[in-house]
Amino acid sequence: MPELPEVETVMRGLTPAWVGQRFTRVILNRQDLRRPFPQDLGQRLTGATVTACRRRAKYGLVDTDRGDTLILHLGMSGRMRLDPAALQKHDHVVFETGNGRVVAFNDARRFGSLDLVATVAAADHPLLAGLGPEPLGPGFGLPLLQRGFAGRVAPAKALLLDQRMVAGLGNIYVCEALFRSGIHPARAGGDVARSQLKALAAAVPAVLEEAIQAGGSSLRDHAAPDGTLGYFQKGFQVYGQEGEPCQTCGSAVERITQSGRSSFFCPRCQR
């Protein structure tokens, strides 16, 4: 799924289609994804005008002039399809706006979610309340990483995937950020050198910014709402590169499994 850069790409793609527009119809082809939708989701959205499309971590936030915020998560396979030629399997929710545009929320695996809450309470929503700072925001930096890593036995990989530490990183960008900062994914948090943490503090925002510039990474499912494919996957240095030569030293990139998920790394550059 989509990680921070992909969600950012999606929300940027929705902005010109939605902001200032009224929802004229919201079609619910099912009443739940990962969780049940709010009972009055369609009713509260229909007739409301979108005032902003935002992102928090991997969540998309759509504010309306009725004081509501739609909180959407794309799970692993979620996509927002803008003006689809035809509806497809797994187009679970379809949004129509006054400008004639149609957006279909498609999610084959149904790990995504939709919630609707009062905008003023959105930050306190259970999904958002426990999230750590944005990796592209002022709350992220070396001090945060030092606090989060100090004394921890858990592997660096797991610490960065923990959304309570820093919110928005997923498997791809954690692998890439660890490579750029020379940290072995299995290294215990407390054993990561200060110099490495400093590199990590720079690598995380750098890799995310580059990915956003590229429109995200289009692997199986991700595309901007208008169908444009991101191309940051061409910039992967380790993710999915098992057996390929490290771009820095030429060693073969390795893959290990941590907590059931693949980690890719260079055994020579990452310690």
Next chain:
DNA sequence: CCGACAACCTGACGGC
């Protein structure tokens, strides 16, 4: 508190 793991669900791909 911490960390590993299963579960949620469908689809794509490789091997036979």
Next chain:
DNA sequence: TGCCGTCAGGTTGTCG
């Protein structure tokens, strides 16, 4: 062609 096993960008609950 088809069947089977494996894997996939995430989150959450359980268990030891």
